[in-house]
Amino acid sequence: MTTGHDGEFPIPVRTDTYGCVESQPWDATPLQPVPGVDDIVLVASGKGGVGKSTVTVNLACALAAQGLRIGVLDADLYGPSIARMLGTGEGLEHDQEGRTIPSYAHGVHSVSVANLMPPEAALVWKGPLVAQALLQMFREVAWPSLDVLLVDLPPGTGDVQLTILEQIPVTGAVIVSTPQRLALLDAERGIAMFHGLDIPVFGLIENMRGYCCPCCGEEQPLFPKQGLEALCKRRHVPYLAGIPLDPAAQQLADQGTPLVRALPEAKTSQIFNHLATQVNQAVDLERRAQLMRSQQQTQTGHEQFWEDLLDS
Numbered sequence: 001m002t003t004g005h006d007g008e009f010p011i012p013v014r015t016d017t018y019g020c021v022e023s024q025p026w027d028a029t030p031l032q033p034v035p036g037v038d039d040i041v042l043v044a045s046g047k048g049g050v051g052k053s054t055v056t057v058n059l060a061c062a063l064a065a066q067g068l069r070i071g072v073l074d075a076d077l078y079g080p081s082i083a084r085m086l087g088t089g090e091g092l093e094h095d096q097e098g099r100t101i102p103s104y105a106h107g108v109h110s111v112s113v114a115n116l117m118p119p120e121a122a123l124v125w126k127g128p129l130v131a132q133a134l135l136q137m138f139r140e141v142a143w144p145s146l147d148v149l150l151v152d153l154p155p156g157t158g159d160v161q162l163t164i165l166e167q168i169p170v171t172g173a174v175i176v177s178t179p180q181r182l183a184l185l186d187a188e189r190g191i192a193m194f195h196g197l198d199i200p201v202f203g204l205i206e207n208m209r210g211y212c213c214p215c216c217g218e219e220q221p222l223f224p225k226q227g228l229e230a231l232c233k234r235r236h237v238p239y240l241a242g243i244p245l246d247p248a249a250q251q252l253a254d255q256g257t258p259l260v261r262a263l264p265e266a267k268t269s270q271i272f273n274h275l276a277t278q279v280n281q282a283v284d285l286e287r288r289a290q291l292m293r294s295q296q297q298t299q300t301g302h303e304q305f306w307e308d309l310l311d312s
């Protein structure tokens with residue numbers, strides 16, 4: 001059983017893909033791909049309110065501007081933000097097979113429960129219903145052909161995260177944190193969860209790193225440095241980007257237009273563009289690594305088969 005970096009995450013590693021790699025290569029049953037989707041990248045955080053949804057929509061738009069076909073799945077069922085931030089309205093169409101057709105805005109396809117219920121309504125669902133709805137959003141939506149589906153997660157390491165990790169073939173995750181120590185502690189828990197489940201963490205994104213002065217554009221630190229870079233080193237996770245607190249990002253998000261779309265030349269938009277390049281490269285590398293691993297497994301399986309045959 002592979003347990004990732006430090007292996008201390010206390011839940012069982014799923015055995016259908018990763019757990020059996022070393023012992024039973026022939027029986028490793030990969031998780032069913034999501035129809036139409038090449039790669040799935042989770043946008044996660046330990047703490048709430050650190051900017052996951054803001055990062056998700058801007059990263060999505062930046063990746064789309066680089067020519068990739070991008071979707072966003074709002075997995076934050078109790079506190080969905082994606083519909084508001086992408087300015088998609090209520091109600092989604094269905095295709096002839098009854099599958100939900102995602103919204104399309106700013107070059108990005110998206111699905112959120114907020115598209116299906118009035119903004120003031122509260123979702124009051126128990127765990128099993130949440131898992132069912134979540135899986136439907138992956139598998140019963142008519143996703144067009146996508147290079148990457150970004151998944152905006154709720155904070156923490158709870159049911160939604162585990163349901164996705166157990167059922168959906170995830171390519172990797174990025175973790176968003178603010179620089180405060182409390183946020184970092186929870187970010188580290190998130191990293192431990194992904195590493196414990198053998199999900200690559202493409203890197204850490206430091207949001208609200210400093211304040212962007214609206215007059216001169218200079219960035220001033222908001223909080224004292226609390227060890228985010230040290231955390232990256234300790235967990236062997238790249239530091240992907242430092243995003244300033246930019247009032248324009250918040251105002252535009254509230255109006256339904258991501259900063260990267262409204263002000264593509266802005267300094268903060270450039271940071272998102274650079275982030276998109278790094279995420280794109282990480283996805284590409286991981287895809288190649290997965291291919292190599294599966295070829296190696298096939299090779300090992302063949303060799304084992306002939307060894308067993310000759311032995312018998």
Ligand SMILES: Nc1ncnc2c1ncn2[C@@H]1O[C@H](COP(=O)(O)OP(=O)(O)OP(=O)(O)O)[C@@H](O)[C@H]1O
Binds near residue numbers: 247
């Ligand atoms: N870099 C930033 N500059 C300015 N405002 C920001 C920035 N990042 C996030 N915000 C604002 O902070 C608030 C929280 O951000 P967001 O909703 O993206 O966080 P979240 O981690 O998704 O929260 P939750 O855990 O509730 O889902 C929003 O109003 C958003 O516009």
Ligand SMILES: [Mg+2]
Binds near residue numbers: 053
């Ligand atoms: Mg959010």
